[in-house]
Amino acid sequence: MSVDPPVLEIRDLHAGIDDTPILNGIDLKIESGEIHALMGRNGSGKTTAANIIMGHPEFEVSQGSVELNGKDILEMKPWERARAGVFLSFQYPQAVPGLQVGNFLRKSVAAINGEDAAKGPEFRRTLKSAMAELDMPRSFLGRYVNDGFSGGEKKRFEILQLMLIKPKLAILDETDSGLDIDGIKTVAKGINSAVRGSDSAALIITHYSRILEHVKPDRVHVLIKGRIVKSGGPELALELEERGYDWLIPSGEDSESETVAATKD
Amino acid sequence: MTEQEASTMMTPEEVSTVVGDYKAGWHDPENSTIRFDNGLSEQVVRDISALKDEPEWMTEFRVKAYRHYEKRPMPTWGNMSLLEQIDFDNICYFLRSGEGTETNWDDVPEDIRNTFQKLGIPEAEQKWLSGVTAQYESEAVYHSIREDLVKQGVIFLDMDSGLREYPELVKKWFCSVIPYSDNKFSALNTAVWSGGSFIYVPKGVHVEMPVQAYFRINAKNMGQFERTLIIADEGSSIHYVEGCTAPTYSSDSLHSAVVELIALPGAYIRYSTVQNWSANVYNLVTKRGIAHENATIEWVDGNLGSKLTMKYPSVILKGEGAHAEVISVAYSGKGQHQDTGAKIHHLASNTTSKILSKSISKDGGRGSYRGLVTVSAKAENCKVNVVCDALILDEESRSDTYPTMEVANSTARCEHEASVSKVSDEQLFYLMSRGHAENEALAMIVNGFFEPFTRELPMEYAVELNHLMALEMEGSIG
Numbered sequence: 001m002s003v004d005p006p007v008l009e010i011r012d013l014h015a016g017i018d019d020t021p022i023l024n025g026i027d028l029k030i031e032s033g034e035i036h037a038l039m040g041r042n043g044s045g046k047t048t049a050a051n052i053i054m055g056h057p058e059f060e061v062s063q064g065s066v067e068l069n070g071k072d073i074l075e076m077k078p079w080e081r082a083r084a085g086v087f088l089s090f091q092y093p094q095a096v097p098g099l100q101v102g103n104f105l106r107k108s109v110a111a112i113n114g115e116d117a118a119k120g121p122e123f124r125r126t127l128k129s130a131m132a133e134l135d136m137p138r139s140f141l142g143r144y145v146n147d148g149f150s151g152g153e154k155k156r157f158e159i160l161q162l163m164l165i166k167p168k169l170a171i172l173d174e175t176d177s178g179l180d181i182d183g184i185k186t187v188a189k190g191i192n193s194a195v196r197g198s199d200s201a202a203l204i205i206t207h208y209s210r211i212l213e214h215v216k217p218d219r220v221h222v223l224i225k226g227r228i229v230k231s232g233g234p235e236l237a238l239e240l241e242e243r244g245y246d247w248l249i250p251s252g253e254d255s256e257s258e259t260v261a262a263t264k265d
Numbered sequence: 266m267t268e269q270e271a272s273t274m275m276t277p278e279e280v281s282t283v284v285g286d287y288k289a290g291w292h293d294p295e296n297s298t299i300r301f302d303n304g305l306s307e308q309v310v311r312d313i314s315a316l317k318d319e320p321e322w323m324t325e326f327r328v329k330a331y332r333h334y335e336k337r338p339m340p341t342w343g344n345m346s347l348l349e350q351i352d353f354d355n356i357c358y359f360l361r362s363g364e365g366t367e368t369n370w371d372d373v374p375e376d377i378r379n380t381f382q383k384l385g386i387p388e389a390e391q392k393w394l395s396g397v398t399a400q401y402e403s404e405a406v407y408h409s410i411r412e413d414l415v416k417q418g419v420i421f422l423d424m425d426s427g428l429r430e431y432p433e434l435v436k437k438w439f440c441s442v443i444p445y446s447d448n449k450f451s452a453l454n455t456a457v458w459s460g461g462s463f464i465y466v467p468k469g470v471h472v473e474m475p476v477q478a479y480f481r482i483n484a485k486n487m488g489q490f491e492r493t494l495i496i497a498d499e500g501s502s503i504h505y506v507e508g509c510t511a512p513t514y515s516s517d518s519l520h521s522a523v524v525e526l527i528a529l530p531g532a533y534i535r536y537s538t539v540q541n542w543s544a545n546v547y548n549l550v551t552k553r554g555i556a557h558e559n560a561t562i563e564w565v566d567g568n569l570g571s572k573l574t575m576k577y578p579s580v581i582l583k584g585e586g587a588h589a590e591v592i593s594v595a596y597s598g599k600g601q602h603q604d605t606g607a608k609i610h611h612l613a614s615n616t617t618s619k620i621l622s623k624s625i626s627k628d629g630g631r632g633s634y635r636g637l638v639t640v641s642a643k644a645e646n647c648k649v650n651v652v653c654d655a656l657i658l659d660e661e662s663r664s665d666t667y668p669t670m671e672v673a674n675s676t677a678r679c680e681h682e683a684s685v686s687k688v689s690d691e692q693l694f695y696l697m698s699r700g701h702a703e704n705e706a707l708a709m710i711v712n713g714f715f716e717p718f719t720r721e722l723p724m725e726y727a728v729e730l731n732h733l734m735a736l737e738m739e740g741s742i743g
């Protein structure tokens with residue numbers, strides 16, 4: 001048992017947009033060194049949960065709390081949360097034409113970890129080895145952020161940022177989708193090296209179990225209609241792969257069996 | 266990332282230190298030695314010429330131009346309602362502030378010297394320029410050129426001195442690219458011109474570091490009408506840089522320049538501008554160059570300030586193999602209209618041109634791009650590339666494009682791309698999630714949008730431009 005507060009603790013989180021509820025009471029606790037998976041079919045609220053933890057201004061939290069290392073972060077701006085140690089690997093990373101990758105990385109590391117962390121030979125070494133690990137050519141640094149990147153390049157670039165920023169809490173929103181098996185292995189290696197044996201933690205959002213073969217989660221949670229309806233060990237991911245999500249829909253709610261086939265790819 | 270790229274980006278500290286009001290908006294006490302009464306007449310035109318002791322042909326030229334100006338109606342396109350508000354009778358058409366053009370900053374009157382110091386001109390001169398002309402109101406108050414360039418026969422003077430010292434050269438080329446009758450404002454400038462630069466680069470001479478002219482308006486209701494003529498002889502090259510600012514007043518000033526460039530066979534001229542007039546200045550400028558065989562003319566044009574700017578740098582590709590580029594950015598904020606663009610005429614075969622226009626509008630500002638590219642029937646194998654991008658930062662602001670291509674030869678290869686985009690919340694959130702505060706995130710997007718332009722500027726100017734942009738971005742997110 002850890003005596004330190006968990007890296008992430010969410011209690012009874014209710015949130016939505018323009019009076020439409022999306023999250024209906026979420027509880028989640030991730031201890032340091034742990035990797036959890038959040039699974040659920042499209043539209044269940046996974047990205048919304050990630051956005052709310054990161055501080056997306058569009059969503060409104062009506063109830064509950066989100067704590068990072070025992071400190072409530074809901075009043076903090078996104079950049080303050082980033083500086084406090086939250087990192088989100090986006091499902092859809094945004095392009096910023098004209099902003100060079102190298103410049104962006106240096107500025108982001110400086111903003112989050114301080115000016116000193118972004119200069120000198122050590123930063124350059126870390127950058128070089130992370131890029132080698134992710135199989136990225138040096139010329140990547142001269143490209144514009146996510147501008148004209150392939151799906152796989154975008155995801156690898158998110159992981160590169162993760163490896164340089166070394167956050168306390170890494171949330172990876174569908175980072176595995178759009179990657180081939182080698183890409184998934186590379187990304188998994190990046191996540192493992194960032195979290196295992198450290199005081200960091202990760203939340204992997206996915207609707208496939210494939211990545212979970214390479215990043216063995218300590219816990220798997222199933223999100224349906226903005227609620228965590230079941231939590232379990234890594235075996236739960238395999239069970240979902242076989243049985244879909246229907247059996248988990250709380251009684252009294254509509255079955256959506258017609259969409260299950262679509263989410264099993 | 267290279268050192269240059271790194272240093273042209275703003276640090277968070279720079280963002281916060283530069284935000285505030287238009288920072289060049291102070292004014293000095295007006296210590297004019299000669300100030301004409303406001304308003305224009307043939308007598309005013311003759312008086313300006315007499316005061317400068319000009320040759321008679323120039324006086325007659327001015328008068329002819331004045332008569333044309335009188336008859337010529339205002340443009341019937343562009344922002345006519347703003348144009349109509351210009352009160353030509355309430356403009357001062359000539360104001361002399363110094364005793365003459367000094368070659369030592371210590372001899373420049375103190376107030377004026379301080380102003381140019383605040384604007385960083387003497388410092389830039391030390392660091393990275395081949396020569397400087399500093400114009401204050403109607404005339405140059407300071408001028409310098411590096412000794413080695415003089416020895417190579419390079420002429421770099423203010424235009425008044427140019428006419429005095431090289432009357433034959435001036436007579437040969439003056440109005441040869443832009444006839445006074447080109448438009449109402451070129452006629453006005455030809456009638457009352459004063460100051461500006463005169464440059465001649467001899468055959469085969471390469472002026473390695475840029476020369477700079479800085480134009481400062483200080484007085485209220487001032488009219489500044491500088492006239493610039495640059496002749497690059499065969500196989501020579503030069504980069505000319507100009508900057509301009511003015512105090513902020515509640516009544517309007519008028520800046521109406523004419524710039525003519527002549528690039529003889531194989532010559533290269535780059536003309537870079539960062540225009541940052543205060544928001545009460547009308548900036549109505551005619552700029553055009555002629556490129557002979559295998560010559561290149563490049564206009565790099567940044568428009569940040571002014572109330573209304575109408576400016577469409579042009580190149581006539583007269584000789585085979587000539588090349589033209591017009592790379593411009595425009596920022597339109599509250600109460601501003603940047604009506605800018607480019608014109609290229611392909612008159613000869615194997616000529617190529619590239620237009621890149623980037624504009625940002627915010628707080629109800631308005632940006633218009635007007636482009637004209639023509640390819641004449643006998644010009645074979647020409648290449649044209651036009652890209653214009655607009656970024657709109659809020660719902661009140663506006664951007665329009667009016668691109669025209671008239672291609673009379675079927676061998677021409679023409680490419681045209683245009684885009685209008687908005688800064689999205691998702692883009693901002695992405696950058697904020699990487700530790701960047703809201704204003705910083707916006708500045709990163711805006712810097713990125715302008716990057717293809719700033720890349721073309723000397724580093725010092727790129728830094729300056731980014732600072733100015735940060736200034737303009739202040740308070741843009743509610």
Ligand SMILES: Nc1ncnc2c1ncn2[C@@H]1O[C@H](COP(=O)(O)OP(=O)(O)O)[C@@H](O)[C@H]1O
Pocket residue numbers: 017022040041042043044045046047048049058
């Ligand atoms: N910005 C938004 N505006 C309106 N509705 C949204 C917005 N973001 C998400 N939603 C809605 O919230 C629900 C959950 O979406 P999301 O969190 O993206 O699910 P997931 O990531 O699990 O696929 C969906 O019904 C979606 O339409």
Ligand SMILES: [Mg+2]
Pocket residue numbers: 046047048091173174
């Ligand atoms: Mg999602």
